[in-house]
Amino acid sequence: GDSVTQTEGQVALSEEDFLTIHCNYSASGYPTLFWYVQYPGEGPQLLFRASRDKEKGSSRGFEATYDKGTTSFHLRKASVQESDSAVYYCALSLNNNNAPRFGAGTKLSVKP
Amino acid sequence: ETAVFQTPNYHVTQVGNEVSFNCKQTLGHDTMYWYKQDSKKLLKIMFSYNNKQLIVNETVPRRFSPQSSDKAHLNLRIKSVEPEDSAVYLCASSFSNTEVFFGKGTRLTVV
Numbered sequence: 001g002d003s004v005t006q007t008e009g010q011v012a013l014s015e016e017d018f019l020t021i022h023c024n025y026s027a028s029g030y031p032t033l034f035w036y037v038q039y040p041g042e043g044p045q046l047l048f049r050a051s052r053d054k055e056k057g058s059s060r061g062f063e064a065t066y067d068k069g070t071t072s073f074h075l076r077k078a079s080v081q082e083s084d085s086a087v088y089y090c091a092l093s094l095n096n097n098n099a100p101r102f103g104a105g106t107k108l109s110v111k112p
Numbered sequence: 113e114t115a116v117f118q119t120p121n122y123h124v125t126q127v128g129n130e131v132s133f134n135c136k137q138t139l140g141h142d143t144m145y146w147y148k149q150d151s152k153k154l155l156k157i158m159f160s161y162n163n164k165q166l167i168v169n170e171t172v173p174r175r176f177s178p179q180s181s182d183k184a185h186l187n188l189r190i191k192s193v194e195p196e197d198s199a200v201y202l203c204a205s206s207f208s209n210t211e212v213f214f215g216k217g218t219r220l221t222v223v
Contacts, residue, residue, distance in 0.1 A: 043214025
């Protein structure tokens with residue numbers, strides 16, 4: 001079935017470090033890909049999305065590029081801040097009756 | 113700004129009890145969902161409801177059932193809770209499986 005794999009369960013960084021969270025997907029069709037962020041006590045909220053091969057999504061300094069060849073949508077940020085500490089989810093959605101599927105989530109902790 | 117409203121925020125109950133959680137969305141979306149988030153933060157789809165069509169994740173136990181009065185409301189009922197039901201239940205909505213908007217969740221603790 002359709003699925004998303006995030007390889008990092010937890011990432012610990014210091015402020016101004018470079019962030020990469022890996023996301024690979026498996027889908028029967030041509031999915032829309034998303035990155036969501038969840039802060040404590042809140043539901044996940046959309047960071048950004050991408051719908052086509054080579055499309056770059058970005059928001060708040062975070063970015064990811066849709067790569068159909070490697071079936072990837074890796075999240076990157078050049079310089080993280082303590083306020084970026086949260087859980088990040090990669091997700092996919094197909095234009096069918098199936099609900100969006102989420103990866104296992106990556107907990108990012110940033111030390112000041 | 114939250115547009116998917118869930119009540120209650122927290123609920124503690126004993127094994128075997130029945131519980132019901134409410135969800136309302138004010139976005140005019142045509143699809144609503146219930147997700148379960150476990151202690152490891154795994155998000156798993158339980159149900160999706162679109163135009164009176166219910167899609168059930170086959171792994172969801174039968175004691176769980178969604179209840180909808182209209183396309184803006186999708187409640188979740190658990191007939192006889194078990195310890196493994198302790199989790200955060202997240203309601204969400206979207207236009208036909210595009211971007212999903214989540215509520216803040218209901219944290220269930222079964223003692």
